Amino acid sequence: MTPDRREPTVYLVDDDAAVRDALAFLLGTVGLHVRAFPDGPALLHGLDPGDLGCLLLDIRMPHVSGLQLQAELRARGVDLPVVIMTGHGNVDLCRRAFQQGAVDFLEKPIDETALLETVQRAIHAHLRQRERLAASADARAHLARLTEREREVLQGLMNGQTGKQSARQLGISVRTVETHRASIFEKLEVASLAELMRTYLNVTEPPEGPPG
Structure with a gap:
């Protein structure tokens, strides 16, 4: 059965069929959807970048x-997010993996508890990142509705200016100024200064880069 688009997918890549089967079974016991591949080219062919989840990659x-x-x-x-697995771990490989953005580095034989905790943590981090990206895109769409003057008034509001200071x-x-502020709240669909600040920060402080 095809998984729901919102259901996390664990992409597992290992050239050892026995390892793939064992890890896929383990991850399946906690309800995770797993897609297993024997090598990198197969993954690149079958990967859906839009999926939520994580990648488990063997090094060799x-x-x-x-x-x-x-x-x-x-x-x-x-x-x-990428989790690296290896039966031949060393400091250099570990360093390179983390430099390229890996979220964890697990040595074989894989500890089942550590693997499940790492995968769940990676998926939750990916979900939070996607939510931040969605919030940022939504905020940009709302801010694009403002006029140039409303943007100036908004900037003053974010700088803590009073109505009189902005007017001057x-x-x-x-x-x-007050008319513009009312319009800003309406266009951005916010009801408080705190909500307005959150929307503004979702644009001016963009989400972090990929977690893996």
């Missing part, structure tokens, strides 16, 4: 290594 694989695959995914703008700075009346 034929054709494309886990680190090479991680770099390729990053170059393509895939924002799924902009060379307009206090009543006009």
Whole structure:
């Protein structure tokens, strides 16, 4: 059955069929949808970048290594968090994985509890990131409705200016400032200064980059 678009997907890449089957079964016991692949090219062919979830990548694989695959995914703008797995871990590999944005580095044989905790943490982080991106896009759409003068009044409001201070700075009346402020609240669909500030910050302080 095809999973709901909102259902997290764990993309598992390992050239060892026994490992793939075991990890897929384990993740399935906690209700996670798993798509397993034997190598990097197969993943790149079957990956849906729009999915919510995370990637579990083995380091040593034929054709494309886990680190090479991680770099390729990053170059393509895939924002799924990456968890690296290896049976041949060393400090250099670990360092390179984290430099490329991996959220964790697990050594084989994989500890089941550690794996489940890591995957759940990565998925939750991805969900939060997607929510921040959605909030930022929504805020930008609302702010685009403001006139140039309303943007100036909004900037003064965010700088803590009173109505009189904004009026003096902009060379307009206090009543006009208040009219613009009322319009700003209506267009941005907010009911308080706190909500207005949150909307403003969702645009001026963009979300962090991909977690993996």
